[in-house]
Amino acid sequence: MNETPRPMRRNEIRAMNETLILQAAEKVFAEAGFGGATMQLIADVAGLPKANLHYYFATKEELYRRVVGNIFEIWLHAADSMDGAETPAEGIGAYIDAKMDISRRHPDGSKVWASEVMHGAPVIQDYLETTLRDWTAGRAALIQRWIDEGRMAPVDPQHLLYMLWATTQHYADFGHQIETLNGGKPLSEAQWNAAKASVKQIILRGIGVL
Known part of the structure; x- marks a missing residue:
């Protein structure tokens, strides 16, 4: 005998709607930027009434900051693999893997962040001046410790981090270019691994740990 499906609880409906809105907002902000995006367009992409958006997010800026905050948190957690690593090769290698995976799974979020920063971070400058600055200082100190211990080449830790960000996020921010050069097709699983x-x-190899 088939059981009647349990009605969704209010918190489950809220979580589902928030997910729909955030996914739609990430796509619209990536394509149109903050200035070009509208709450109506985001509602249309999410398949929800515009009033629903304003129920969950009072303003476009509030929704935008949530989208940016989400991708930022994902990036911050990607560095957890560095913190507990026994060697620079293990830590930096795992960080590269994590950042590449994020570029594949969250390309629109990466584009939103890149566009915001390239325009002078008018909405999220406080993220850069606080959380990102502190995070960067902590990881630079870890890299400097590995250098001081003679476990990797003496490179500038901050510039190494910049190189890691630029290289891994290229696969999201310039995904269309990569697809074009790949015969108009997204990279396959084997190509991503390669x-x-x-x-x-x-x-x-460049930092002397391979």
Whole structure:
């Protein structure tokens, strides 16, 4: 005997709607930017009434900051693999893997962040001046410790981090260019694995840990 499906609880409906809105907002902000995006367009992409958006997010800026905050948190957690690593090769290699995977799973979020920063971070400057600055200082100190211990080449830690960000996020921010050069097709699973292996080999060899 078939059981009647349990009605969704209010918190489950809220979580589902928020997910729909955030996914739609990420796509619209990536394509139109903050200035070109509208709450009506985001509602249309989400398949929800515009009033629903304003129920969950009072303003476009509030929704935008949530989208940016989400991708930022994902990036911050990607560095967890560095913190507990026993060697620079293990830590930086795992960080490259994590950042490449994020570029594949969240390309629109990466584009939103890149566009915001390229326009002078008018909405999220406070993120850069606080959380990102503190995070960067902490990871730079870890890299400097590995250098001081003679476990990797003496490179500038901050510039190494910039290189890691630029290289891994290229696969999201310039995904269309990569697809065009790949015969108009997204990278396959095998091609993604090959890309990660190549990036790790080049960077880890360059810092003397491979």
